[in-house]
Amino acid sequence: MKTSAFIVIGLLAFVALTGCGNSSATNVQASAAEPRERGVPVEAVTVERGLIRASFQASSVLEAEEETDVIARVSGVITEIYVEEGDFVEQGQPLARIESSRYQHSRDQIAAEFRGVEKELERMQQLATQQMVSKETLERLNTRYEGLRAQLALAELDLSEAVIRAPISGHIAQRFVRTGNMIQAYQPRALFHVVNDQTLRATIHLPEQALSSVRVGQNARISLNQTGLTQIDAQVARISPVVDATSGTFRVVLSIPNEAHEYRAGMFARVQLHYAEKDNVVRIPHHALIRIDQTAYVFVVENDKAVRKAVIPGLRENGYIEIIEGIDAGSTLVVTGQNTLREDARVEVIAL
Structure with a gap:
């Protein structure tokens, strides 16, 4: 019986020791399997x-460097129109014609009277060399001659201005007149609007602190359309020497070459004016x-x-x-x- 008791006690001790050993091994394995601390992603x-490059940002609307309204300098009825919107015209090219018969008759009448006085003056001058005409008579005739010459020049000017001509080269942006319209001389309402878009300009206003960084000839980049895909080069053409006291800004005008007429006045533009580059x-x-x-x-x-x-x-x-x-x-x-x-x-x- 004692032998059996010793055997049972031994088996229990072996099981206890074996269980402790397995527990230690499990702890070691668990510790080794712990993941490494992850970093902040x-x-x-x-x-x-x-x-x-350092640059100032601004927005602007493209303008033509030259554009003007065409007005009539004499009164009358429009009889002919030679151009339409979109046409390119050279400076001095006829745009329209005003009925001119009255101006022609007036000019002819003054010219006839002028020729008569001119001949009379020549005859009197010959007589004056023979002291057969008084000095006062000759002076009065000469005054009349000069007055008629001035009237003739004005009549010829009115006759020539019956043809309305382009004051500048450019495109006809708008036509306001129609054949048969009665036109008054120097009326405020324009007949045509001509735009010379060979050179465009963009006017921007920069903050006062930028005055020392901007100079004439500086390069700028202009993005057209809201997508900004169309980009063109420009240069500073003029800088206002005056800072607006209300807004604290000064005016800068950029010049944009446009010989191919690819861009149009009125386009919205975003401007980057580069003032430093490294x-x-x-x-x-x-x-x-x-x-x-x-x-x-x-x-x-x-x-x-x-x-x-x-x-x-x-x-x-x-x-x-x-x-x-x-x-x-x-x-x-x-x-x-x-x-x-x-x-x-x-x-x-x-x-x-």
Whole structure:
């Protein structure tokens, strides 16, 4: 019986020891299987060098450098119209004609009277050499001669202005007159509107602090249409020397070549006026920059950890900002998720 008791006690001890051993092994395996701490997910890009330009942004409406209303200088009825809207006309080209018979008759009458006085003056001058005509008579006749000559010039001017001509070269933008209309001389209502769009202009208003950065001849980029797909070059043509006290802005006029008449006056334009340009500089996406209390910094990834770097920003253009000092090209820059990072935090970079 004693032997059996010893056997049972031994078996129980073996089972107890075996159970303890298995428990320790299980704990070791569980500890080894614990996952490594995951980093904060962030998006990052490699810092590169490139071109960056500083510019002022503004909007404007394209205008023709030359445009004018055509008015009548004599009264009468329109008998002929030679051009239509969209036609290109040269300076001095006839646009329309006013009935001119009255002006022709008036001119002929004055011309006939002038010729008679002219012959009379010649005869009197011959007699004056023989002292057969008084000096006063000769002076009165000469005065009449000069007056008729001036009247004849005016009559010929009225007759010539019965033909309405283009004051400038350009396109007929609008025609307001019709055949048979009665026209008064120098009336406010225009007959035609002529636009010379070989050179267009865009007028913008910039803040006072930009006055020292803008100069004549500076380049600008103009985007047309709301999509901005059409882009053209322009240059600063004129700068107003006066700052508007009410708005705190000054006027800048840009010149836009348009010899092919590809663009039209009235188009809406967005203007980028470049006032500084740097090439081969470190530049980063502007949203990667964090500003706190006048201090700018970014986060870069080094050995899977976030490292905070104080930087000095420079020019800014089209979503990029120049970094003068603080990081170099080739650094891995955090561009998304940086606002919640802390120094030395473990990060997990997600490819863009």
